[in-house]
Amino acid sequence: MRRFSLIVLAAAAACVQPPAQAQVTLSGTLDLGVKSVSNTGVGSQKSMSSGANSTSRIIVNGREDLGDGLWAGFHLEHGLLGDTGAAASASKFWDRRSTVSLGHSRWGELRLGRDFVPSYNNWSRYDPFAYVGVARSANVVSASPTGPIRSAFGSNANTTVRSDNAVQLLLPGGLGGVEGSAMVAAGEGGAVASGLAKVIGLRLGYATKTWGVSAATTSSENSLTTDGKFKDTAIGGHAQLAGVRLTAAWRQFDVGQAEQVLWLVGAVYTQGVHEFKASWTRSDMSGSVGTTVLGANDASQWGLGYVYNLSKRSVVYASVARISNDGASRYTITDGPAGMAAGGSSSGYEVGMRHRF
């Protein structure tokens, strides 16, 4: 096996004449670590984790300049579990993104295919842990596989993160700090069993060099959301103070009589190669799913993290997090031992390394 059969130039300057336009790019991330999670009453469990700092992935993408500000491009992104070598999604190899785009420097971008929904986009950017690792805000998102609002989507793929079959319009750059996007996805007449949902979403933001605010809303319906659309709204903001990036965000899921409100406060302090991260997330449930009253399903989580940047591409990191559950709530950090009783606490830590290529 020849390892370096394909030699790649890291800078255009490597050649005397600049290379013509790049047609395709192969890049990605591999991130692995060791992790331990303890849950009240059921002990602890060690495991190897993938993507605790940044999801392990492979990206194949490219862009073609068509002249006069017009361009075409594509983006395929495959998530993988580096600890076992498995694809992150058994049914969708390019689960993270699969889009083709036609764009113009002044008119924005028309993007077709599978991508993040606007509300997810507008929430995860304010999570200092980027929705991954022991301290990810996803741990207390009830629309994830563990929570009661999840029943709106049965056991199949939902739209709290991404949507298939989407048409998006994205605002161009150069609008004086205004950015935004609109998404529509076809339900394709399918039942939820195939993960299909009719989606409509919007995102609008404004940012300067030191602060920004943005809001998004996404509405989905499929054969399981029989008592009305599933609504997902996220509002957030950030401010840069000295070396600290402060973030705050609010997200609300609504379906039928059930509602979940999430609060997130985060801080990232960067000093040279050191990065310190802290987050606090709170989930408040209300209403009901069928005859199950959700009011006593609240939980809160805090997380702390440290990242040492070996280079722009390679880091080592450590994180610690703890979830406190109230009442019937039993949110846990993933990969811990099963069987924690309601109202228990889940705590965990991880140490790992991330390499981008």
Add this chain to the structure above:
Amino acid sequence: MRRFSLIVLAAAAACVQPPAQAQVTLSGTLDLGVKSVSNTGVGSQKSMSSGANSTSRIIVNGREDLGDGLWAGFHLEHGLLGDTGAAASASKFWDRRSTVSLGHSRWGELRLGRDFVPSYNNWSRYDPFAYVGVARSANVVSASPTGPIRSAFGSNANTTVRSDNAVQLLLPGGLGGVEGSAMVAAGEGGAVASGLAKVIGLRLGYATKTWGVSAATTSSENSLTTDGKFKDTAIGGHAQLAGVRLTAAWRQFDVGQAEQVLWLVGAVYTQGVHEFKASWTRSDMSGSVGTTVLGANDASQWGLGYVYNLSKRSVVYASVARISNDGASRYTITDGPAGMAAGGSSSGYEVGMRHRF
């Protein structure tokens, strides 16, 4: 995520010294569009389509010059559904092609592995829509999953498009317009459940700059073709008149007492960046499958398409097609609403963009 971490040279001229021989190439196509299909009596359905102009795919291939006209090469091709990010085949990642070759400029090419069968190769080249999109001739191919002759292969992979385990000999170039190939595939003693079939096929063609003709035949047998081999014969020709490429082709499937004959007439008119396409396909069934008489299963389809070439790599396109069914026939354009009665009509259109990389 660094998007352009791998910088690629689009022309050898980019370096003062020419690069040594390329060892591996990463390329492909991403093609997405929006589509609507109406079927008699059951309304219409909108969806996102993948590969309506050219199948979405990733190709990893390469060739090594061994000197004295000898070369070695490989080709791996993965089909994907860009609308969801799923692999086109759940069981075969490199479903479109997986071959290794040893070739010689004068003696031709020995190619081992999964590839198109000769008859498919000799039919699809005459379809102006290349067997994809709303107007693809595949819509009325009964050996596809929808038709009666399909029963010869049960619900598993058949050999109307590709074969696993194949050994092929391909004629070299430079034979004064003569081209051709022979294929043999091992049945591997397997039942059809694994998609295995014993295959033998031949293709021979002759082409000048302005016209060409070719013929191919492919014969398959497996544990389901109990009343004789499945035979697939395709004959076609093309002529270039002014800016118009005219094509005509005939294909016949035979198994046991069942027979299907397909006729295809196509035209592609290219003027600068504009491309206009038209096709007419007719399916005539005869004989029987078990006690089911097939005579009343005929259908015809016409298709019209327009392609605007933004560049050699990027296009936008629109197509429209309509299938008229006779008797018990119920061919439909894919992704329409289910439940059309026999004898109904199916019509659809799509608008999309295709990017090659």
Add this chain to the structure above:
Amino acid sequence: MRRFSLIVLAAAAACVQPPAQAQVTLSGTLDLGVKSVSNTGVGSQKSMSSGANSTSRIIVNGREDLGDGLWAGFHLEHGLLGDTGAAASASKFWDRRSTVSLGHSRWGELRLGRDFVPSYNNWSRYDPFAYVGVARSANVVSASPTGPIRSAFGSNANTTVRSDNAVQLLLPGGLGGVEGSAMVAAGEGGAVASGLAKVIGLRLGYATKTWGVSAATTSSENSLTTDGKFKDTAIGGHAQLAGVRLTAAWRQFDVGQAEQVLWLVGAVYTQGVHEFKASWTRSDMSGSVGTTVLGANDASQWGLGYVYNLSKRSVVYASVARISNDGASRYTITDGPAGMAAGGSSSGYEVGMRHRF
């Protein structure tokens, strides 16, 4: 489809200024052949084989120099069956290796993720056929899916070749011929159904230019190894005499009351572009699995191979092998006809070509 859209430089010298550091490499192997296997009393079967000289695969890897001897790197390796285009593992796309590393020229390498276990590493290197093809020593390894010791791992993934979730330390180069590694893998509290096992292993070797010896041991436990750990020990050596590389190795599997001892003697003679290979492997079973006494399960295999090197990257090859079974033993060369009686013989040959890219 543009085939050579990505032009790759095969040597840094191709540019006047040397390229900056490579970030990612795409490489691999495609190896296909035709094969026939005859088993006593049940005839023969022809098939197409993948990876008979070297496993068909795609590798994406890279390394970043962090200065002062420190480096970071990753390695993703996907096995594939070139005859059908399928992934070698249905559940783990990157089944061959998925690791991220932090290394130092003087302190060695810390490697996280899925990789070979030390004992496998220390056995396969002494097999002239590299554990693949008709003559591979794997044919008579009872811990493979066919043998009685396999029951220690049920029908799921075992650790005789690789382990998920592993942390490894590898000795650096420059230790005067001493090399070695240690591996620990988390069981993740999982049942064997998910292929999880707690693993601990060690490998230590010493090599000069003309000879070398090495030893390794690996111990695994999971929910199926209820009567004690599964132990896998391998010791081997090689010597270079004129153009001949001689190898000898011994491997022992132990679990509960069952034991298997394997002996391997190999020779590879290289003369210019010609390579001649021979191997003899013997399996001795003893003890029992439950009430099944294993003593009468012995077998021996010899293999002969010839490789013609068309270039460093491309070869054509032919191999032949025969297994003689004693008593209740029924080891066979893979892809032969089913149903051979105990004590029969299995013989096979293959002819193919391998291309590296």
